[in-house]
């Protein structure tokens with residue numbers, strides 16, 4: 586039986602968890618999975634096909650039909666898709682459908698890597714409760730909203746701070762209060778507050794934790 590080493594990185598939107606997780610993966614030569622992309626793809630599919638979330642069927646079907654190789658050329662990083670992802674992510678059958686893929690990625694990482702880094706909202710609590718390392722990344726919501734505005738503007742998207750802040754607050758509340766796999770630090774997670782940290786400092790602290 587192959588046992589891979591797993592780093593679980595969870596946290597709030599724009600807390601820096603994605604950047605941190607991909608840098609850790611690169612450093613350790615582990616495979617990396619941004620699990621938010623799966624939920625974003627489901628949200629995208631519902632919007633693209635003109636469906637609404639008033640019934641759950643479209644989202645559940647989209648999760649069942651999801652093929653990761655079809656996601657490569659689609660820009661899923663918009664705020665609209667983020668919102669749709671968070672609505673889809675609160676549907677129990679959508680989450681249940683996406684579990685197997687994530688667990689398989691963690692236990693048998695692609696390209697014969699010896700380990701995997703997964704980032705999301707429930708990696709340390711539900712997907713990989715036995716992960717070797719668990720990091721929960723958070724930051725003050727105003728700082729996170731400013732980061733998201735900067736990220737969107739750098740991509741040429743016209744972003745308004747007050748609107749981004751409102752969306753982020755709404756998304757945090759939904760993610761933290763849903764009945765299934767709500768966003769919360771695992772009991773044994775190392776909590777990393779990046780409010781006053783740049784990406785390099787956050788990475789250095791995370792590496793200290795991993796090597797300790």
Ligand code: CDP
Nearest residue numbers: 597598599620621624670671674705706707
């Ligand atoms: O990058 P950002 O943190 O803004 O979002 P993301 O990680 O791409 O996740 C988008 C949405 O998907 C989140 O707001 C969650 O509702 C949902 N999600 C989840 O429920 N569980 C995960 N493991 C990953 C994402």
